[in-house]
Each structure stands twice: as structure tokens, then as C-alpha cells.
């Protein structure tokens with residue numbers, strides 16, 4: 001059973017949006033106890049409506065939580081990184097794909113998604129693993145180098161002309177016609193996968209702030225749902241403040257939040273280096289706004305701040321995609337504004353790896369000759 005995040009009406013599991021208010025649906029809140037086990041899916045099995053079979057897994061989840069000493073010292077806060085680049089296809093999407101695929105296996109042998117890169121690779125990999133045919137719809141603007149990590153798994157890649165925000169709705173419509181189940185960005189079962197990030201964080205740290213790069217809103221909703229379930233189960237006392245981090249060049253949620261609006265509006269000309277969070281009309285945007293009103297916050301960063309933050313994370317040994325670096329860029333702003341107090345425990349969700357998009361990286365190389373190599377070190 002699914003519940004509308006806005007009106008609370010209930011629907012069968014195959015629905016993807018509320019037909020009355022067109023808002024996203026979610027599974028009910030689950031409560032339970034933590035079990036013993038080396039995988040998050042086993043430890044938190046009480047919080048899932050069906051068994052998550054290990055044979056369907058590619059080893060997603062249980063990613064490292066790292067303390068970042070240099071940045072912590074510099075900003076006079078305690079910064080931790082939840083390193084989601086360690087997932088099987090190098091992004092957090094794998095958690096959602098793993099859980100959603102268990103549902104898909106019961107209803108269809110054909111699956112699809114709309115992607116800017118990470119989700120396409122994730123769905124393609126799990127579909128290949130499970131012997132399900134997959135269709136990945138990408139936008140015309142996707143950099144060529146992002147397609148190989150999708151194509152390698154044998155998916156059908158469809159490059160679609162037109163508005164990326166609109167493609168989400170269109171894919172669901174066509175999917176119904178053709179019998180293809182679309183596990184897009186904020187699919188209810190996908191969100192169930194993302195909530196495992198909150199579980200893993202709560203096991204290790206009593207954080208003050210969790211910074212979440214936000215595009216469709218699925219990840220933000222998932223982490224929030226996870227914390228709410230832990231609180232309802234008396235497993236944590238307080239939910240950390242969740243910070244929605246967007247790129248200034250495409251910030252529909254921030255725009256509505258900062259103007260006190262109830263609903264997001266489409267960004268007409270999205271333009272940011274952080275492609276993975278460039279969604280001009282996020283399908284869970286209004287749902288995120290509702291969560292933000294519960295005492296959470298939203299902030300943006302410019303492209304130059306994002307690229308600077310990407311370099312700074314690399315100084316602590318982490319190479320992330322620009323969309324992930326938005327989290328640090330936003331923290332620096334919030335510390336400067338004294339919105340984040342000195343000494344706070346701040347967790348950056350590093351959503352995806354840098355290797356998938358290396359074009360914007362500028363590096364220094366010195367050319368040397370083997371014959372006078374020693375001179376190169378002078």
C-alpha cells in the first residue's frame with residue numbers, strides 16, 4: 001500500500017503518483033528493532049515490507065563514514081563524509097535500485113529509468129545482474145563520457161530531445177502503455193532504499209546536520225523517512241537538521257523555500273556544472289518543501305564554489321562529482337553565516353564519484369626527461 005505525501009490518500013503498490021494531487025507516493029512508516037547482521041538490509045529488515053534477498057544484491061550500502069580532519073580544522077566544525085561513491089556503480093542510487101528491483105521482479109521483466117548518468121548506470125547494472133531488460137532515457141545534453149558507464153551493462157540507451165523535468169512524467173505514461181516499470185528518481189520503493197543511509201548514520205554518529213545534495217528530492221525524502229522511522233521506534237532521540245543543497249544554476253526548491261512558497265516553480269534555463277542535480281522541475285520538490293518546513297533548511301552554491309569544494313574534498317582524499325561537492329560548498333556558506341555553529345557535527349552525503357565526469361577538472365603536470373630526472377625535483 002502507498003500513501004500520498006500530500007493528501008494522505010491510499011493506493012495500491014503499482015501506482016507511482018497520486019492521481020488526485022499529482023504528488024509523490026510513499027510506503028507507510030515502519031517501526032521495529034535493529035537485528036544482528038553484517039548488512040544494513042539484514043540489521044534493518046523490520047523496516048522493509050518484503051525480504052531483501054542477498055542474491056539480488058551487488059554489495060550496495062554499508063559505506064564508510066569518514067572524519068575529515070583538514071576541513072574540520074579549517075571550518076572549526078566536525079565534518080564527516082558518508083562516502084556513497086563506494087557503492088557498486090559509484091553512487092547512492094544503488095541502494096534505491098536494489099530495493100526497487102525486488103519489487104520489479106514480482107511484476108515485470110522490463111524496467112526503465114530517466115537519468116543524468118548515475119541512475120542509468122545503477123539500473124543498467126542491477127537489470128543485467130537480475131536478467132531484466134532495461135531502458136535508460138537520457139537527455140540530449142548528457143556528456144558523451146557519461147554514457148559508456150551505462151552502455152557497458154547492455155542497456156538500451158534512448159537519448160531524448162526535450163525537457164528533462166517533463167521526461168519523468170512522460171516515461172511513466174509510456175511505461176504504463178508498454179508494460180515497462182519505471183523506477184525513476186523518487187519512485188516509492190527507491191526512496192525506501194535511500195532511507196538506509198539514515199540507519200547507517202544513526203548507528204555511528206549523533207549528527208547535528210546532514211547535508212543532502214538535492215535534485216528530484218528522492219534522496220532527501222528517503223533520509224528523512226529513515227530518521228522518522230528510527231525516532232518512532234525509539235532508536236534515536238533527535239533527528240538531525242537536514243539541509244537541502246542545490247546548485248545556484250538550478251535551484252527550484254531553494255527558490256520556493258527562500259520565498260516562503262508552498263509549491264516549486266519550473267526553472268526555465270537550468271545551467272550548472274553539477275549535472276547530477278540539474279532537474280528544473282523536481283518531482284518530489286513540493287514534498288521536500290513540506291519537510292523543510294519542519295525546521296530543516298535549504299541553501300545554494302555557485303559553480304565556482306562547487307568546483308572549489310570539489311578540490312578541497314580531494315585534499316582530504318575524496319574525489320567526488322560536482323553535485324556531491326555542493327554539500328561542502330553549502331556548509332562553508334552556512335558556517336560563514338553562523339547558521340551552523342562552531343563545534344557542530346556535520347555530515348556530508350557524498351552522493352557520487354568524480355571519475356564519471358572528469359572534463360571540468362584542471363590539473364598541473366610537469367614534463368620531464370628520464371635523462372635528467374633528478375633536476376625535476378629541484
Ligand SMILES: [Zn+2]
Pocket residue numbers: 004005006007008009018019020021022023
Ligand atoms: Zn494526494
